[in-house]
Amino acid sequence: xxxxxxxxxxxxxxxxxxxxxxxxxxxxxxxxxxxxxxxxxxxxxxxxxxxxxxxxxxxxxxxxxxxxxxxxxxxxxxxxxxxxxxxxxxxxxxxxxxxxxxxxxxxxxxxxxxxxxxxxxxxxxxxxxxxxxxxxxxxxxxxxxxxxxxxxxxxxxxxxxx
Amino acid sequence: xxxxxxxxxxxxxxxxxxxxxxxxxxxxxxxxxxxxxxxxxxxxxxxxxxxxxxxxxxxxxxxxxxxxxxxxxxxxxxxxxxxxxxxxxxxxxxxxxxxxxxxxxxxxxxxxxxxxxxxxxxxxxxxxxxxxxxxxxxxxxxxxxxxxxxxxxxxxxxxxxxxxxxxxxxxxxxxxxxxxxxxxxxxxxxxxxxxxxxxxxxxxxxxxxxxxxxxxxxxxxxxxxxxxxxxxxxxxxxxxxxxxxxxxxxxxxxxxxxxxxxxxxxxxxxxxxxxxxxxxxxxxxxxxxxxxxxxxxxxxxxxxxxxxxxxxxxxxxxxxxxxxxxxxxxxxxxxxxxxxxxxxxxxxxxxxxxxxxxxxxxxxxxxxxxxxxxxxxxxxxxxxxxxxxxxxxxxxxxxxxxxxxxxxxxxxxxxxxxxxxxxxxxxxxxxxxxxxxxxxxxxxxxxxxxxxxxxxxxxxxxxxxxxxxxxxxxxxxxxxxxxxxxxxxxxxxxxxxxxxxxxxxxxxxxxxxxxxxxxxx
Numbered sequence: 001x002x003x004x005x006x007x008x009x010x011x012x013x014x015x016x017x018x019x020x021x022x023x024x025x026x027x028x029x030x031x032x033x034x035x036x037x038x039x040x041x042x043x044x045x046x047x048x049x050x051x052x053x054x055x056x057x058x059x060x061x062x063x064x065x066x067x068x069x070x071x072x073x074x075x076x077x078x079x080x081x082x083x084x085x086x087x088x089x090x091x092x093x094x095x096x097x098x099x100x101x102x103x104x105x106x107x108x109x110x111x112x113x114x115x116x117x118x119x120x121x122x123x124x125x126x127x128x129x130x131x132x133x134x135x136x137x138x139x140x141x142x143x144x145x146x147x148x149x150x151x152x153x154x155x156x157x158x159x160x161x162x
Numbered sequence: 163x164x165x166x167x168x169x170x171x172x173x174x175x176x177x178x179x180x181x182x183x184x185x186x187x188x189x190x191x192x193x194x195x196x197x198x199x200x201x202x203x204x205x206x207x208x209x210x211x212x213x214x215x216x217x218x219x220x221x222x223x224x225x226x227x228x229x230x231x232x233x234x235x236x237x238x239x240x241x242x243x244x245x246x247x248x249x250x251x252x253x254x255x256x257x258x259x260x261x262x263x264x265x266x267x268x269x270x271x272x273x274x275x276x277x278x279x280x281x282x283x284x285x286x287x288x289x290x291x292x293x294x295x296x297x298x299x300x301x302x303x304x305x306x307x308x309x310x311x312x313x314x315x316x317x318x319x320x321x322x323x324x325x326x327x328x329x330x331x332x333x334x335x336x337x338x339x340x341x342x343x344x345x346x347x348x349x350x351x352x353x354x355x356x357x358x359x360x361x362x363x364x365x366x367x368x369x370x371x372x373x374x375x376x377x378x379x380x381x382x383x384x385x386x387x388x389x390x391x392x393x394x395x396x397x398x399x400x401x402x403x404x405x406x407x408x409x410x411x412x413x414x415x416x417x418x419x420x421x422x423x424x425x426x427x428x429x430x431x432x433x434x435x436x437x438x439x440x441x442x443x444x445x446x447x448x449x450x451x452x453x454x455x456x457x458x459x460x461x462x463x464x465x466x467x468x469x470x471x472x473x474x475x476x477x478x479x480x481x482x483x484x485x486x487x488x489x490x491x492x493x494x495x496x497x498x499x500x501x502x503x504x505x506x507x508x509x510x511x512x513x514x515x516x517x518x519x520x521x522x523x524x525x526x527x528x529x530x531x532x533x534x535x536x537x538x539x540x541x542x543x544x545x546x547x548x549x550x551x552x553x554x555x556x557x558x559x560x561x562x563x564x565x566x567x568x569x570x571x572x573x574x575x576x577x578x579x580x581x582x583x584x585x586x587x588x589x590x591x592x593x594x595x596x597x598x599x600x601x602x603x604x605x606x607x608x609x610x611x612x613x614x615x616x617x618x619x620x621x622x623x624x625x626x627x628x629x630x631x632x633x634x635x636x637x638x639x640x641x642x643x644x645x646x647x648x649x650x651x652x653x654x655x656x657x658x659x660x661x662x663x664x665x666x667x668x669x670x671x672x673x674x675x676x677x678x679x680x681x682x683x
Contacts, residue, residue: 018467021449022432047449060451060608062433063391079353080548083598084511084586085539117435117552117602119392120356121174122584123209123509123516132394136177 006031007039011046021047021057025064034065062114069112070105072150075129078115081122085137090126091115093140098147110151164197165241168216168223170278171202172363173395174356178228180213186231187215190238204364206278207357207518208265216260217241217250224250225257265534270496271520272488272504273480274357277364283402285410288367294412296486300375301420308379309335312482315490316502321347321438321475322550322579322655324501324568327482330472333462334380337470342382344373345447345466345473348389348396349431349438352551354582357506357518358476362389362396365480366403367412370426372479374417375486376472377424385426386466388443391433400428435552435606439654440473442608453608454654475580477506498524501567511548511584512538521566528562531585542587546595546671550579552602553659555666556592575662592671597625599663607656614657617648621664629676641668 007028014024024043028035035058044051058064076091098106098113105112121127124136128143135146169175169184184200191198205212211227215237218224226237233255240253250256257263271277280287288294300308313328334342346369350358362369373385389397404426408414415423429447431437437446441455444466465471474482481503485493494502501523509516513535521530531547538544546556555576557564564570571578586595600621609615621644627637645661652658668675 019429019447019449022446023429023449026430026432053450056451057449060434061431064432080552080595080598081354081511081582081584083595084584084590116392116433117606118351118353118355119173120350120359121177122354122356122511122582123513124174124178124212125511127177129392134173134177134395136174 003032003036004039004042007036007042008046011043015046021049021054022061025058025061029064034068037066071110072131073112073114073129074147074150075114075116075119077117077119077121077125077127077129079118079122081118082126085125087126090128090138090140090143094143097144108151111147164199166199166201166218168201168203168218168278168280169213170205170364171395172205173359173393174209175205175212175214176395178212179230182231183213183215183229183234186234187238190234194238196238196242201281203280204278204282205360206260206266207274207360207364208263208515209517210515211257211263214257214260223260225260225263226250226253226255227257229255265515265517265519268534269520270504270522272484272493272496273361273368273477273506274365274518274520276368277360277518282364282366282399283406285367285406285412288365292487293367293483294371294418296483297371297374297412297418299486300378301418301422303378305335305379305381308375308486311485311490312379315481315485315493316497316500317478317481317485317493318501318568319475320477320481320506320580321440322352322577324578327474327478330462330474331376331379333460334382334470334472337463339470341384341467341469342380343466343469343471344376344380344382344385345440345444345471346373346385346387346479347438347440347443347473347475348387348393349443350393350476350580351390351435351438352553352580352582354510354548354584355508355551355580356510357508357581359393359396360518361476361480362393363399366400367407368480368483369400369476370403370407370413372482373426374412374424375482376474376479378420378422380470380472382470382472383423383425385424386447387426387428388431388437388447389428390431390437397428397430404428434608435602436608436654436656439656441654443473444471451608453610454656456653477580496522498522498565498567499569501569505566505578505581507566508580508582509535509585510582512540512544512587513585514539523567524565526563526565527557527583530566531562531583535585538585538587540587540589542589544585545588545590546586546592546667548584548586548595548663549582550577551582552599553577553655553662554579554582555662556586556595556670557666558670560670575666577659577662592667592674593625593629593676594674596664596667596675597622597629599660599667600625603656603660611651611653611657613648613651614653614660617644617652617657618660620644621648621660625664625675631676634676638668 014020214227442452603618
């Protein structure tokens with residue numbers, strides 16, 4: 001199914017839901033991987049909003065990326081509890097070892113690196129999230145191990161567990 | 163001998179590998195031809211012991227932890243050993259009976275009494291542990307009587323603002339309207355907090371019960387749980403719990419044959435700290451940018467979609483279920499001063515024994531951090547404690563004897579907030595932490611008011627200049643002035659309280675800001 005037809009179907013599904021724009025945007029992200037710019041007029045029409053309003057909502061929230069990310073989303077917690085346990089060093093290590101900054105994707109398209117402010121795992125910091133899995137007490141060595149598992153051919157599926 | 167194994171499935175236990183432990187137990191039992199049931203419970207909140215394996219034998223629960231998959235064979239051998247030298251008690255990870263572990267035994271658990279006991283999604287288990295008793299009581303009461311119970315209990319909002327819950331409910335009850343809403347604020351964004359998450363993952367029916375009671379109390383038939391997207395495990399558990407509670411008649415049409423409807427839905431946020439502020443949360447629930455609203459009108463009068471709305475934190479609604487079950491007097495008997503009931507303290511950061519510690523208000527910060535936390539994880543001295551999330555003050559040792567009570571904390575220009583405690587050892591750079599407070603505010607500000615939107619960005623720059631010793635005295639004056647402007651001129655706590663960590667860092671940890679002489683305050 002092509003992208004815009006798919007999005008049309010989702011708009012139909014969510015447009016009558018009270019406060020349905022956020023659930024719709026989540027659904028679009030889930031289906032397409034990001035919120036395509038060209039879907040904005042389509043969504044605006046479906047929700048009887050201006051394009052500016054839809055764009056405003058998309059740009060407000062960290063979760064709504066408007067370009068495709070990598071195969072895996074790796075988030076590093078930047079919040080205070082993780083900082084107290086050395087997350088700044090993990091952050092620096094991750095950027096260096098992956099060769100990317102926050103918001104960027106590795107050349108092979110495997111990993112997109114994002115900051116996150118708290119994963120609610122603060123008693124066992126520092127924490128990172130890989131897709132929907134959270135990892136506790138991360139060190140530079142265990143970060144490298146997790147990354148090599150992500151990139152090994154056996155566990156290539158999104159959300160794959162070790 | 164029949165054995166039941168409990169292995170938690172909450173976020174922290176999973177993050178520490180509890181799935182692999184569960185898999186190993188299954189395969190080891192099979193290999194040994196042993197019988198045993200495996201239950202994935204919620205965590206007890208003793209996160210320093212996770213993955214905590216509990217084994218029920220002859221009615222008592224024995225604990226082992228923290229367990230790695232490689233520890234499983236040895237534990238199984240000890241459980242089946244008849245030789246007294248290799249019995250469970252001699253296993254290095256043996257913790258004794260779980261409910262007698264000091265960390266747990268010393269707590270006063272009301273809200274978290276069920277956490278970790280069984281499968282969080284098992285309704286029978288919930289009911290066996292007095293679940294839905296509060297709702298059954300509430301159904302027999304008039305709306306005003308329910309509200310009176312909450313007022314009498316002295317319950318104050320646990321999200322951070324500590325507003326009396328009963329008064330909020332009264333306003334919603336008194337406001338005429340066909341459609342009213344109950345909104346649960348589950349956007350637990352403060353660093354160092356995870357009690358909402360634990361309740362949702364380990365005892366979700368308690369939240370559901372509290373929300374249904376709130377619905378009966380104010381005449382609302384629709385509830386929303388606004389959950390942060392950083393909590394995928396809680397999301398899954400809540401959705402399953404709502405489905406099961408609906409099937410069992412505790413949610414949906416005509417709940418418990420009371421003639422009242424209560425529908426409940428989880429809505430995910432999209433990664434915005436500000437949406438933990440109640441008016442921004444309501445905007446977000448309406449599908450808009452999470453821009454803070456000016457008050458008045460209060461959400462209790464014009465809230466979600468312009469209708470009268472109760473907005474309460476997860477733990478506030480959890481406490482509601484306890485109050486309706488055990489009575490307002492029992493609840494009120496805990497605590498000190500105007501802070502009644504229990505506080506779920508969350509001990510986090512650089513601490514040896516982190517976790518959820520539920521205690522009556524009034525215990526001192528030091529008793530929690532030293533008595534429960536047992537010092538830092540790194541083994542170095544504690545230098546600073548941040549209480550109440552990213553908008554909470556950094557407390558030097560001279561303030562650690564402050565009792566955990568809303569008014570006592572307000573008196574030292576600090577706050578309890580949602581009860582999160584983040585411990586820092588002596589390697590912390592407090593100027594970097596002050597800068598981070600401003601940086602965080604700049605990233606997360608909704609942008610509606612100038613002091614917060616612009617002030618935070620300027621704050622980062624001014625702190626940088628102070629640390630670099632550029633025109634130091636004038637920049638210190640400027641920073642103080644900027645903090646005043648943000649505190650007095652911001653629309654909500656984001657801009658209004660970001661100065662708390664900044665000022666406290668500057669006041670009590672001056673030496674980290676460079677310069678020659680400590681600044682007199």
